[in-house]
Amino acid sequence: MRRTPRFNINGILVNAAALVLVLSYALPYVYLLMTSIKPAADVQQIPPSFLPAVVSLENFREVLQSSALPKAFASSLAVAVLTTVLSLAVAVPAAYVATQYRRKITTLFLLFALVTRMVPSVSLGMPLFQLLKSLGLLDTIPGLVLAHTSTAVPLALLLMSAFFEGVPKELEEAARMDGCTRFQAFRKIILPVMIGGIAVTALFTFITSWNEFLYALLLTSEATKTAPIVIAEYNSVYGLAWGAMTAAAVLYSLPVIVVTLALQKQIVGGLTFGAVKG
Amino acid sequence: MDVDNVVMAIMLNFIGGWSEGLAQRQEDLMRNLLSASALALIFMVAPANAETINILVEGGGEMLQKAVAEKFAAETGIEVKFTVVPYQGVFDKFSAEIASGSSAFDVVTIDVVWNAKFAGHVEDLSPLFTDAVRSDLPPALLADAHLGGKMIGMPAWANAEIVFYRKDLFGKPEEQKAFQEKYGYPLAPPKTWQQWRDMAKFFTRDTDGDGKTDFWGTDTIGTFSEEWMAHVLQAGSPGVILDEDGNVIIDNEAHKQALEFYIAPHCTDHSVPENVNEIGWGEAQNLFYQGKTAMMKFWAHAYKMTPADSKVSGKVGVAPMLAGEAGIAAIPGPWYNVVPSTSQHKDAAKKFIAFAIANNALGIEAPLGLAATNSAYRSYSGKPGYEHFTPLLETLSAPATQGRPMNEKYQEIVDEAVLPAVQQALTCKEDVGELLANARETIEDILD
Numbered sequence: 001m002r003r004t005p006r007f008n009i010n011g012i013l014v015n016a017a018a019l020v021l022v023l024s025y026a027l028p029y030v031y032l033l034m035t036s037i038k039p040a041a042d043v044q045q046i047p048p049s050f051l052p053a054v055v056s057l058e059n060f061r062e063v064l065q066s067s068a069l070p071k072a073f074a075s076s077l078a079v080a081v082l083t084t085v086l087s088l089a090v091a092v093p094a095a096y097v098a099t100q101y102r103r104k105i106t107t108l109f110l111l112f113a114l115v116t117r118m119v120p121s122v123s124l125g126m127p128l129f130q131l132l133k134s135l136g137l138l139d140t141i142p143g144l145v146l147a148h149t150s151t152a153v154p155l156a157l158l159l160m161s162a163f164f165e166g167v168p169k170e171l172e173e174a175a176r177m178d179g180c181t182r183f184q185a186f187r188k189i190i191l192p193v194m195i196g197g198i199a200v201t202a203l204f205t206f207i208t209s210w211n212e213f214l215y216a217l218l219l220t221s222e223a224t225k226t227a228p229i230v231i232a233e234y235n236s237v238y239g240l241a242w243g244a245m246t247a248a249a250v251l252y253s254l255p256v257i258v259v260t261l262a263l264q265k266q267i268v269g270g271l272t273f274g275a276v277k278g
Numbered sequence: 279m280d281v282d283n284v285v286m287a288i289m290l291n292f293i294g295g296w297s298e299g300l301a302q303r304q305e306d307l308m309r310n311l312l313s314a315s316a317l318a319l320i321f322m323v324a325p326a327n328a329e330t331i332n333i334l335v336e337g338g339g340e341m342l343q344k345a346v347a348e349k350f351a352a353e354t355g356i357e358v359k360f361t362v363v364p365y366q367g368v369f370d371k372f373s374a375e376i377a378s379g380s381s382a383f384d385v386v387t388i389d390v391v392w393n394a395k396f397a398g399h400v401e402d403l404s405p406l407f408t409d410a411v412r413s414d415l416p417p418a419l420l421a422d423a424h425l426g427g428k429m430i431g432m433p434a435w436a437n438a439e440i441v442f443y444r445k446d447l448f449g450k451p452e453e454q455k456a457f458q459e460k461y462g463y464p465l466a467p468p469k470t471w472q473q474w475r476d477m478a479k480f481f482t483r484d485t486d487g488d489g490k491t492d493f494w495g496t497d498t499i500g501t502f503s504e505e506w507m508a509h510v511l512q513a514g515s516p517g518v519i520l521d522e523d524g525n526v527i528i529d530n531e532a533h534k535q536a537l538e539f540y541i542a543p544h545c546t547d548h549s550v551p552e553n554v555n556e557i558g559w560g561e562a563q564n565l566f567y568q569g570k571t572a573m574m575k576f577w578a579h580a581y582k583m584t585p586a587d588s589k590v591s592g593k594v595g596v597a598p599m600l601a602g603e604a605g606i607a608a609i610p611g612p613w614y615n616v617v618p619s620t621s622q623h624k625d626a627a628k629k630f631i632a633f634a635i636a637n638n639a640l641g642i643e644a645p646l647g648l649a650a651t652n653s654a655y656r657s658y659s660g661k662p663g664y665e666h667f668t669p670l671l672e673t674l675s676a677p678a679t680q681g682r683p684m685n686e687k688y689q690e691i692v693d694e695a696v697l698p699a700v701q702q703a704l705t706c707k708e709d710v711g712e713l714l715a716n717a718r719e720t721i722e723d724i725l726d
Contacts, residue, residue, distance in 0.1 A: 039587070040585060040587070044561075044564040045568065068362075125374070126374060126377055126378075129374045129377075129378060130378050133378055133380075138382070139382075217363060217364070217367050217370060217371065218370060218371060218374050221332075221361040221382070222359065222360070222361050222362070229363065229364065232364035233362060233363070233364050234337075235364060235365065236338045236365065237338060237365045237389065238338050238577070238579055238646055239559075239560065239563070239583070240560055
């Protein structure tokens with residue numbers, strides 16, 4: 001006998017609220033997407049229209065034909081990947097030590113690491129400019145990677161510390177009893193458990209570097225200019241090329257969306273890591 | 279380079295000019311004088327060691343200077359590299375370079391609103407301002423370059439607001455007849471404040487009969503104050519916001535009259551879309567391009583940039599900016615080439631700037647189609663597609679046209695005092711005199 005589905009008013013309300021929340025977050029992006037496929041003449045229609053009257057790919061054609069954007073995408077990708085790798089290489093072991101071997105000095109270390117997040121980026125821009133200039137690293141990929149790493153490491157440290165808080169000390173002790181050194185225990189036992197947390201941290205670090213604007217503006221010129229700068233150039237003093245700008249922004253957002261979808265399992269696992277630990 | 283070669287270059291330039299016919303003779307003479315002066319300057323300055331100069335510029339500026347840079351490289355062997363950044367990036371990067379004490383840039387192309395900020399950090403370019411160069415530039419552009427007893431920059435291109443109108447509507451016999459009957463004078467591109475208001479009221483209408491206005495005579499911009507400043511000059515004020523001695527004059531009679539005129543189409547005539555404090559340059563331009571307004575006051579470059587698929591393509595007419603008691607006046611929007619004091623290649627940079635002003639017309643083929651010199655604009659004024667050059671030049675060269683106050687705190691003054699006053703006036707509930715008196719106090723506080 002077939003069971004009649006139960007009418008659950010609470011479930012419907014919760015799902016409806018969730019849907020409204022998701023739509024409110026997604027709306028600006030959907031509007032961006034809609035604008036990017038409008039013909040130039042309709043982009044700034046007054047009053048504005050949400051849906052395009054005619055779907056046109058001319059904005060995408062225009063930005064893909066530009067010589068600056070593909071090069072800027074490559075620079076952004078190189079900088080974001082290297083920043084992510086470097087930040088994780090520094091932050092993961094540091095966070096582990098700071099949380100598992102807690103001393104006054106490790107607490108202070110975590111506190112000071114947060115200081116760079118409390119200071120406005122613009123006030124750090126000038127010292128970074130002078131530092132990199134004296135090192136001959138202006139307008140180079142390594143220079144921008146170092147600058148981005150300086151802001152990404154505290155974020156990665158903060159996130160990884162939260163994840164490591166959920167790891168029982170007994171895990172490392174058991175590995176040590178089985179003959180592992182501390183580093184082996186960290187590498188072979190702890191890190192595999194932390195894959196979800198590392199994925200989340202990597203994603204946030206990648207996005208931080210991928211979208212960063214101010215340091216890229218100050219520290220790069222033509223050789224290593226990143227995509228956010230090129231996209232901002234569509235806003236000229238003599239007008240804003242909405243169509244091209246939105247098309248470039250849509251293209252630029254795709255890698256992050258793809259990476260997020262690819263790592264979805266690990267990210268959800270990472271975000272819920274420790275949630276059920278007693 | 280010896281003197282013989284210099285003389286030969288100058289002679290060849292003159293011969294070239296005289297051989298092209300009598301009709302163009304006067305204009306060619308001016309161009310060749312400029313070329314000759316620039317060439318003489320180029321060859322007289324010490325030979326530069328630099329093979330490359332770096333120019334920091336905003337996106338539109340690269341397009342306007344690319345052709346001249348290519349010609350310069352071909353003729354001198356000095357390579358020109360552009361570093362293109364977003365608008366605000368020019369200010370930020372140049373500021374960072376100054377703070378660092380050495381510069382990667384040899385020329386920076388800056389907006390006039392930054393002239394006062396950077397005046398103390400750039401080279402004096404007075405030697406490049408020969409008599410020929412000076413006589414070929416609108417006086418307002420020369421005045422904006424003169425700070426602290428030196429010429430801090432050479433104009434690269436300039437812009438100004440002019441009047442745009444719908445040629446098709448102004449040319450319709452039935453519209454002309456109706457206007458004549460209602461206002462007692464012929465319908466023609468507006469020249470005065472009263473004509474502007476009359477025509478804006480006349481064209482404001484409900485075109486689809488649904489009881490709602492859907493076509494307006496013009497627009498009022500509530501997010502920028504430069505258009506009101508132009509009216510201040512038209513009304514005869516000796517300056518905008520500050521006089522030449524730095525005294526605050528924002529509450530003088532001309533400022534009041536100009537503000538009353540500026541808000542009238544919205545508050546009294548209802549001949550503009552209602553959301554005035556949401557209308558900026560982009561919105562005003564789009565309203566016109568989409569065929570929703572009959573007239574606009576706008577920067578001249580918009581004429582050449584009218585989209586081919588716009589509802590008004592081929593129907594746009596242009597005229598000089600409006601005139602008040604002091605005649606035609608506008609706030610110019612020039613950009614200047616400056617040489618940072620920290621540049622490593624100052625001689626080569628100055629060579630480029632002299633070359634650029636002598637070949638100023640080369641930028642006109644760029645999409646924005648702007649130049650700075652009278653001769654550059656005149657050389658295109660008869661050509662189809664460049665009908666806006668004559669009204670632009672008339673506006674830029676008008677005796678009452680002058681720049682914004684050359685004060686380091688200009689932007690703060692605008693953001694904290696001027697724009698709030700204009701926006702409050704546009705609520706139509708405040709007394710204009712009181713608003714300007716309050717703005718005066720705020721500005722005095724900022725300057726103190």
